[in-house]
Amino acid sequence: MGVLRSMTGYGEAVTENESFKVKAAAKAVNQRYLDITLHAPVQLAPLEVKLRQAVKARVARGKLDLFLTLTDKREGSTSVRCNRQLASAYQQALNELSDYLHVARPDDVQEIAAYPDVLQVEADASLTGCEPVLMEAVAGALRGLDEMRCREGEALAADFRERLTVLTALREQLEQLAPEIVAAHRARLEQMLGELLAAQDIDESRIIQETALYADKVNYTEETVRLGSHFAQFSSILASADGPVGRKLDFLIQEMNREANTIGSKCNSAKAAQLVVDLKSEIEKLREQVQNIE
Numbered sequence: 001m002g003v004l005r006s007m008t009g010y011g012e013a014v015t016e017n018e019s020f021k022v023k024a025a026a027k028a029v030n031q032r033y034l035d036i037t038l039h040a041p042v043q044l045a046p047l048e049v050k051l052r053q054a055v056k057a058r059v060a061r062g063k064l065d066l067f068l069t070l071t072d073k074r075e076g077s078t079s080v081r082c083n084r085q086l087a088s089a090y091q092q093a094l095n096e097l098s099d100y101l102h103v104a105r106p107d108d109v110q111e112i113a114a115y116p117d118v119l120q121v122e123a124d125a126s127l128t129g130c131e132p133v134l135m136e137a138v139a140g141a142l143r144g145l146d147e148m149r150c151r152e153g154e155a156l157a158a159d160f161r162e163r164l165t166v167l168t169a170l171r172e173q174l175e176q177l178a179p180e181i182v183a184a185h186r187a188r189l190e191q192m193l194g195e196l197l198a199a200q201d202i203d204e205s206r207i208i209q210e211t212a213l214y215a216d217k218v219n220y221t222e223e224t225v226r227l228g229s230h231f232a233q234f235s236s237i238l239a240s241a242d243g244p245v246g247r248k249l250d251f252l253i254q255e256m257n258r259e260a261n262t263i264g265s266k267c268n269s270a271k272a273a274q275l276v277v278d279l280k281s282e283i284e285k286l287r288e289q290v291q292n293i294e
Contacts, residue, residue, distance in 0.1 A: 002241030005294040006152035007031070007062035011144020015137035020130045021071040024141040026055075028149070030292060031063040040068040043127055044134065051138060058142045060244040061294045066138070070130070081120045082113075090115050149294070156289055157238050163282050164231055167256075170279045171231070174263060174272060175224045181269045220263040227259045246293035253287045 012025040036055050038048060055064060090112050098105035113119050234252050237245050260283060264276040 002157075002237075002239050003150060004153035004157045004238065004241050004245070005146070005149040006156060006292050007149070007246070007294050008152060008292065009145045009148035011141045011146070011148060013137050013140025013144060015133050015140065016071075016073075017129065017133055019072070019074045020127075020133045021073060022130075022134045022137040023069040024134075024137040025067040026064060026138075026141040026145040027067075028059065028062045028064045028145060031061065034059060034061055035063045037063075037065045038068070039065060041070050044068060044070065047131060047134065050131075050135065054135065054138050054142065058146055059294075061246060066141070068134070068138075070134070083118055083120060087112055087115075087118050090118065153293070156292060159289060160234070160238055160286065163286050164235055167279065167282050167286075168228075168231055170275055170282070171224055171227050174267075174275050174279070175221070177267075177269065177272050177275070178219060178221050178224065181219075181267060181272060184269075220266045223259045223263045223266070227256060227263075230256050230259070244294045246290060249290045249293060250287070253283060253290060256283045256286075 007030045008028060010025070010027050012023065014021070014023045016022065034056065036052055038051060040048075040051075044051075051066065051068075055066060094105050094112075230252050234249060237248055237252075257280070260276060260280050264273065264280075267273060267276065
């Protein structure tokens, strides 16, 4: 049994060691192509390429948002830096001001340190040891996402199989009606032409030939055969899916619609026309569901 994946899902994971804690959450929704958006602290920018590669290894289609939260648990991960040049400039300016105003200058270093930007608090930008924790959390979130997508894919596959059963039954009914429709058309045409041309000297074989040619135009047997082939291919893809198959299934549905439209234009029977309406309705439901498949 093949593995069918939906394009929608969610997964999250938390990983930590003695220095870092990372929470990762992955959310995916339908989209024709793969679109990855990272929501991460600026410190993780150097790892963006690796993060995108990790996502692409798991996801082929859809709009995916990856949310990352980083907690730095290290002690002493911040430091205080003294801007010596700025402190000296403040002191020189204060000395000049003291001489000019004839007031005592501040000799307390704490007073000078209180001036703007003399002391600067800096966080340790080094993330040494963070990458393994980060990638493990991302891998866990993507696994959770994939599990949900597979569960939804199983439900979609079951729905597809039920609809294919209905479509196959409708196709068989149309196929059984085809000879009856052709025979009825042939009989009506022969009667009409015979009545119109009875008084004229026209070869009877010509009438039969024209009748047969017109009757062939309402014969949709080839289309029902091709429909059966499309249904079989659809089932085969479901059974053997081992990767993204949404585009293949979408193409097959386009071909199914083409055959159904041709049958509808050929058949001249109220019963067949109703079957075609039902057929197109089921194909449309298939098409809507296939938009959810990766």
